[in-house]
Amino acid sequence: MKGYMGVDVGSVSTNIAIINEEQEVIEKLYLRTEGQPIKAIKKGLMEIKDRVDCEISGVGTTGSARQLAGVIIGADTVKNEITAHAVAASTVVPGVQTVLEIGGQDSKIIVLRDGVVVDFGMNTVCAAGTGSFLDQQASRLNISIEEFGGLALQANAPVRIAGRCSVFAESDMIHKQQLGHNVEDIIAGLSEALVKNYLNNVAQGKEILGPIVFQGGVAANEGIKVAFEEELGLEVVVPEYYDVMGAIGSAVLAQEAVNEKGRTDFKGFNTTDFNYHASSFECEGCPNSCEVINIHQGDEVIARWGSKCPKWEAV
Amino acid sequence: MKVTFPHMGTMSIPVKSMLKELGLEVVVPPPITKKTLDLGVKHSPEFACLPLKMNVGNYIEALEQGADTILMGGGVGPCRFGYYGEVQEEILEDLGYDFEMIILEPLQGDWKELFKTIKLLVGNIAITKIKSAWQKGWAKAKAVDQLNRIANQTRSYLINRYRASEVYERGLKLIRQAETIEEVETKVGLIEEEFNNLERDEDFEPLKVGLVGEIYVVLEPFTNLQIEKKLGEKGVLVDKSIYLTDWMEGHLFPSFLKRDQEGKKVKEVAQPYLNHFVGGHGLESVGETVLYSQKGYDGVVQLFPFTCMPEIIAESILPTVSRDLNIPVLSLTMDEHTGEAGYVTRLEAFIDLLERKSRKEKVI
Known part of the structure; x- marks a missing residue:
């Protein structure tokens, strides 16, 4: 059996999905990146290797470390996460017209018409309402993130929370909590505030039509989903696979890429036997002081990036 | 002094x-x-x-x-x-x-x-001296804008797209060193020829993107993270709606000398969406977007510094223009961040969007 693998290395999580030729998910994996993308990629590959018995015929990478992942794995396609998410959503829910995606550090909206992306928006300067902030609030309230969303549904009278800025939101939550409001009402209020902020800040008046797909790590939060619907x-x-949609999209793109070029650049799961590491240095050629990053495979430098000029481009 | x-x-x-x-x-x-x-x-x-x-x-x-x-x-x-x-x-x-x-x-x-x-x-100082200083400066201003236009028009067609910036940079150096107006003109001709001699893919049909927005971030590559080069090297033909010479004309020419036809047109086409001056280039951003759509461009990128009031006004109007005229617009806010990842992600996604849209339109 042939399989296509998509690897999405984001700031918070590293996800891998393997699809078959009918674009159905046969295996998926969700790992925390924990600030060490190379380690996460290796760990992910090692884990998934034992779970599938198909031949990997193509690999795609996406996410903020897509370039790094692409070099290590030998990707057939390296695509940005907006395109990957859109492709996944229209594969899983044909005819989708709006994709709401909220991940660890960023949130985006993608507007599709007739299967083609026609507009998108992404949070620019503010991370209010993303997964990291919810994580932080859950741990402040000593509630596991898995329970967090469910609690919002038990609220009787959601309180009003300022959602424009996560700093304001937090102080507002603390004020309400100290007045004696119960936790469920506060969490429900927070969910509503985050949804309103998302619609104002990320969606910014874009035309939202159904079918709507909500994906990304935060889609696990039932409270936010209900707040969106309301x-x-x-x-x-x-x-079903809301948390690895970037990886699924990337796998679909890999399938397309391999069909076009007729072979794969995948280095094989043995990649994990190689010793990959990164080193960096500050170039002293000019006051730009570019932070140049070397990716090593054993003793060999296999890729390099980070400089503004072509001085370090050749490996 | x-x-x-x-x-x-x-x-x-x-x-x-x-x-x-x-x-x-x-x-x-x-x-x-x-x-x-x-x-x-x-x-x-x-x-x-x-x-x-x-x-x-x-x-x-x-x-x-x-x-x-x-x-x-x-x-x-x-x-x-x-x-x-x-x-x-x-x-x-x-x-x-x-x-x-x-x-x-x-x-x-x-x-x-x-x-x-x-x-x-x-x-x-003798008025003739002022006149000759102006003429020399103006000649060089026109020359550097000209080279920039050629580089942007050429880059996406090249077999080796990185060559465009090399030739352009060398051209700037020659203009910088030129002593006389004649020398400036010769050097522009020389560089233009060099551009024409670069190897091209004549069958290539690039996507065309117009740049609008606040003049400083549009003109200063350090602040816009070299958007012309980035888009061009990905195979997009880039056109800037503002050049230094335009600004000099607007600011320093008395009105009877202005060849303000273009300016009038921008205001005219912006009329249905914005009918008065809002400061900076806000009005132009709206008008130029309309013009790009009329000229058959595939998309428009609006660039402006974070908190720029005139461009915020334009930003809130552009979605309507985009919908009416069916031309995608990407608004990018520039600030002190030098990390390019998020920026590149948006540009890449925007190019994908334009590509898929144009492919679909061709099929129909």
């Missing part, structure tokens, strides 16, 4:  | 020549680097926009190299730029620098003010 007055679909 | 002025793209090339021709000693600030940005950010008000901060960085670096007079542009609002000269003067005085600040206000009907400013700089 605010939009439309049904919101959370796909 | 040693005169300096802020950088804005390739502006230092014509301005230096002009000032030298007036008999002044000129200290061009060192090229903008992260150090310039750090100095500017450190000493400027947090809420000011990026251009103010970059200017302050340029001044400090130039003053450290011995400059004692700063030449800065003025303005009449509502964009905050008109007040920047004054604010920057205060900042540098607080830092203990000893210098003179001369602010060139835009011509509002008469030349008297401009002559007064020039007098401040150079004392009594």
Whole structure:
């Protein structure tokens, strides 16, 4: 059996998905990146290697470390996460017109019409309402992140929380908590505030039509999903593999790429036997002081980036 | 007197020549680097926009190299730029620098003010000298804009797209060194020929993207993270809606000399969406987007510094323009971040969007 693998290395999580030729997910993996993308990629590959018995015919990478992952794994396609998410959503829910995606550090909206992306938005300067902030609030309230969303559904009277800025939101939550409001009402209020902020800050008046797909790590949060449905007055679909959609999209793109070029550059799972590491130095050629990063495979430098000029481009 | 002025793209090339021709000693600030940005950010008000901060960085670096007079542009609002000269003067005085600040206000009907400013700089000077300085500066300004246009028109077609920037940079150097107007013209011809001799893929059909937005970040590659080069090397033909020569015309030419046809047209086509001046280039951003759509461009990228009021107005109008005319618009806010990952992600996604859209339209 042939399989295509997608690897999405984000700031918070590293996800791997393997699809078959019918673009159905046969295996998936969700790992925390823990600030060490190379380690996470190796660990992920090692784990998934034992779980599947198909031949990997193509590999794609995406996410903020897509370039790094691409070099290590030998990717057939290296694509940005907006395109990957859009491709995944339209593969899983044909006819989707709006994708709401909230991940660890960023949130985006993708508007599709007739299967083609026609507009997108991404949070620019503010991370209010992303997974990291919810994580932080859950741990402040000593509630596991898995329970967090469910609690919002038990609220009777959600309180009003300022959602524009995570610093304001936190101080507002603390004020309400100290007045005696119960935790469920505060969490529900926070969910509503985050949804409103998302719609104002990320969606910014874009035309939101159904079917709507909600994906990314935060889609696990039932409270946010319900808040979206109430605010939009439309049904919101959370796909089965909501947390690895970037990886799925990347796998679909890999399949397309391999079909076109007729072979794969995948280095094989043995990649994990190699010793990969990165080193960096500050170039002293000019006051730009570029931070140049070397990616080593054993003793050999296999890729290098980070400089503004071509001085270090050749490996 | 040693005169300096802020950088804005390739502006230092014509301005230096002009000032030298007036008999002044000129200290061009060192090229903008992260150090310039750090100095500017450190000493400027947090809420000011990026251009103010970059200017302050340029001044400090130039003053450290011995400059004692700063030449800065003025303005009449509502964009905050008109007040920047004054604010920057205060900042540098607080830092203990000893210098003179001369602010060139835009011509509002008469030349008297401009002559007064020039007098401040150079004392009594023959009017013919001013004329020849202007002509030389203008020739160089036109030359660098011309090279930039050629580079942007050519880059995406090249077999080796990286060559475009090499040739362009070499061309800038030649213009910088040229002594006479004739030499400037010869050098432009030379570089143009060199561009024409680069190997091209004649069958390639690039996507076409127009750049609109606030003039400083559109013209200064350091602040826009080299968007023309980035898009061009990904195979996109880029066109800028503003050039330095346009700004000079708007600011320094008396109205009867302006070939303002283009300006009138921009206002005309912006009319259904925005019918009055909002400061800076806000109105132009709206109008130029309409024009790009009429010219058959695939998309428009709007660039502006974080907190830029005129462009925020344009940003909120552009989605309507985009929907009406079926032309995708990507608005990008520039600030002091030098990490390019998020920026590149958006550009790549935008190109994918344009590509898939145009492929679909061709099928239909």
